[in-house]
Amino acid sequence: MSRATIDEQELGQMLERAGLALTPEQVRAVMPGAEIFRRMIERVNAPLPREAEPALTFSAEQD
Amino acid sequence: MAEILTIAQAARLLDGRKLSPVELANSHLERIRRLDPQLHAFLLVTEERALTDAKAAEARQMAGARRGPLDGIPIAHKDIYNTAGIRTTAHSRLLEHNVPTRDAYTVAKWADAGTVMLGKLATHEFAFGGPSFDVPWPPARNPWNTDHFTAGSSSGTGAAVAAGLVLGGTGSDTGGSIRGPAALCGIAGIKPTYGLASRSGILPLAFSLDHPGPMAWTAEDCALLLQAMVGHDTEDPASVDRPVADFTAGLGHGVKGLRIGVVRHFFETDHPASAATRAGIDAALDFFRKEGAEVREVALSPAADYHAVGYLLMVTEAFTLHAPWMRDRFMDYGELFRDRVALAATVSGPDIIQATRRRRLLCAEMTAAMADLDILVSASQQGEAPRIDSVPKWANMEKPSFTMPFNVTGFPAISICTGFGEGGLPVAMQLAGKPFTEPTLFRAAHAYETAMPWRKRRPALVG
Numbered sequence: 001m002s003r004a005t006i007d008e009q010e011l012g013q014m015l016e017r018a019g020l021a022l023t024p025e026q027v028r029a030v031m032p033g034a035e036i037f038r039r040m041i042e043r044v045n046a047p048l049p050r051e052a053e054p055a056l057t058f059s060a061e062q063d
Numbered sequence: 064m065a066e067i068l069t070i071a072q073a074a075r076l077l078d079g080r081k082l083s084p085v086e087l088a089n090s091h092l093e094r095i096r097r098l099d100p101q102l103h104a105f106l107l108v109t110e111e112r113a114l115t116d117a118k119a120a121e122a123r124q125m126a127g128a129r130r131g132p133l134d135g136i137p138i139a140h141k142d143i144y145n146t147a148g149i150r151t152t153a154h155s156r157l158l159e160h161n162v163p164t165r166d167a168y169t170v171a172k173w174a175d176a177g178t179v180m181l182g183k184l185a186t187h188e189f190a191f192g193g194p195s196f197d198v199p200w201p202p203a204r205n206p207w208n209t210d211h212f213t214a215g216s217s218s219g220t221g222a223a224v225a226a227g228l229v230l231g232g233t234g235s236d237t238g239g240s241i242r243g244p245a246a247l248c249g250i251a252g253i254k255p256t257y258g259l260a261s262r263s264g265i266l267p268l269a270f271s272l273d274h275p276g277p278m279a280w281t282a283e284d285c286a287l288l289l290q291a292m293v294g295h296d297t298e299d300p301a302s303v304d305r306p307v308a309d310f311t312a313g314l315g316h317g318v319k320g321l322r323i324g325v326v327r328h329f330f331e332t333d334h335p336a337s338a339a340t341r342a343g344i345d346a347a348l349d350f351f352r353k354e355g356a357e358v359r360e361v362a363l364s365p366a367a368d369y370h371a372v373g374y375l376l377m378v379t380e381a382f383t384l385h386a387p388w389m390r391d392r393f394m395d396y397g398e399l400f401r402d403r404v405a406l407a408a409t410v411s412g413p414d415i416i417q418a419t420r421r422r423r424l425l426c427a428e429m430t431a432a433m434a435d436l437d438i439l440v441s442a443s444q445q446g447e448a449p450r451i452d453s454v455p456k457w458a459n460m461e462k463p464s465f466t467m468p469f470n471v472t473g474f475p476a477i478s479i480c481t482g483f484g485e486g487g488l489p490v491a492m493q494l495a496g497k498p499f500t501e502p503t504l505f506r507a508a509h510a511y512e513t514a515m516p517w518r519k520r521r522p523a524l525v526g
Contacts, residue, residue, distance in 0.1 A: 018408035019390040040371035052420045
């Protein structure tokens with residue numbers, strides 16, 4: 001399945017894995033937003049050059 | 064009804080003992096009693112506290128010991144700012160009876176400056192997700208037309224300042240929550256550089272994107288308010304430890320010599336703004352050119368790229384904070400908050416890493432674009448405020464935001480009014496700068512505001 005799409009069953013499973021035990025009606029209420037959000041996630045995951053690394057850094061010398 | 068003063072005007076009168084802090088507080092309390100039943104800007108009016116503050120300010124005034132321009136100035140705080148002994152709800156059922164024991168750092172700073180606190184202002188639930196009609200208090204209404212939206216989440220502050228209920232107030236901005244209501248309510252609001260104003264004691268939405276900041280009728284007033292808001296706070300790990308600039312230093316110096324870039328694709332192709340919004344920006348650019356600024360176009364990544372990164376991180380950070388309540392008390396949240404934050408369940412670990420990588424690239428892109436520029440101009444909002452009963456549930460996701468790019472990068476940005484649209488409601492533009500160049504933003508915004516007629520017009524309901 002393309003990451004750009006999502007169906008109610010998949011959304012319900014994802015919500016459950018996150019600890020949100022929602023009713024089918026509650027899942028349906030989230031569904032339109034999930035479709036828009038999927039497109040955002042797809043955009044964020046467009047390929048990046050390797051030089052975009054490192055993604056995260058930290059300083060060993062914390063003040 | 065007496066004329067509504069700006070903070071700068073009131074400060075001059077207070078300095079000259081031509082205005083009493085107690086009389087000023089009482090006039091604002093009277094205006095709140097008269098107008099707030101239509102506006103719902105306040106969640107709580109703290110009249111007793113206001114009069115205590117005002118009497119103390121008056122005593123200092125009479126002793127020749129005013130603490131500065133904010134001494135005796137009526138303000139209020141967005142209801143995510145902790146106020147010791149005073150209910151702080153985040154406009155949510157979950158904190159309906161929450162009474163903090165300490166002031167937020169910024170609340171204490173304004174109190175030390177002598178401000179007179181009139182109360183707590185409406186927000187969208189936990190600064191995200193309005194307008195909601197299923198939370199314990201109604202959403203704030205736009206003073207220019209109470210059938211219309213204020214934008215959010217600093218909705219009460221936008222409405223209260225525009226209607227003259229307060230002279231200034233606090234806001235917070237995670238994706239545009241200061242600049243949005245500033246734009247739709249026709250006032251000024253600045254999101255300072257990330258780390259300039261402390262977040263400690265403010266209920267968070269998303270740590271890496273949250274910015275506290277002031278809202279007021281003019282850019283000059285925002286400069287005065289921000290001056291008293293900033294400073295290094297060891298309780299906020301993002302708080303910068305550097306000398307604080309004089310935010311009023313550039314006021315009155317015009318824009319001659321400033322280098323201004325216009326991100327035209329943001330508001331012409333990425334998310335086309337209304338004709339009035341575009342006309343307002345074009346007129347402002349003409350003004351800047353005429354006054355000696357250099358203006359040229361700049362291209363950045365599509366606004367949707369910034370929006371996607373910011374929204375993904377915002378929702379995920381918010382879920383991280385709210386997970387225990389989201390799991391146990393899901394239905395105690397309003398629908399808009401709970402359904403938007405639930406989207407975090409669809410984000411994977413690699414998605415977050417990719418968003419973080421892309422954020423770094425976008426920061427680098429904006430830094431490079433501004434290397435030889437002082438200011439970036441774009442829209443603040445698409446157009447005039449929509450009707451409050453016709454804001455789609457997913458409105459803040461469907462189109463890319465003009466404000467989110469500066470939350471993603473942390474660069475400072477101010478929204479100021481550029482006139483009025485066909486519906487008679489305000490339109491606005493956004494000026495952004497390099498990190499810690501707030502004085503330049505205030506300089507340009509003040510030059511524009513003082514040359515234009517927009518600051519002379521108040522909502523009709525004010526009377």
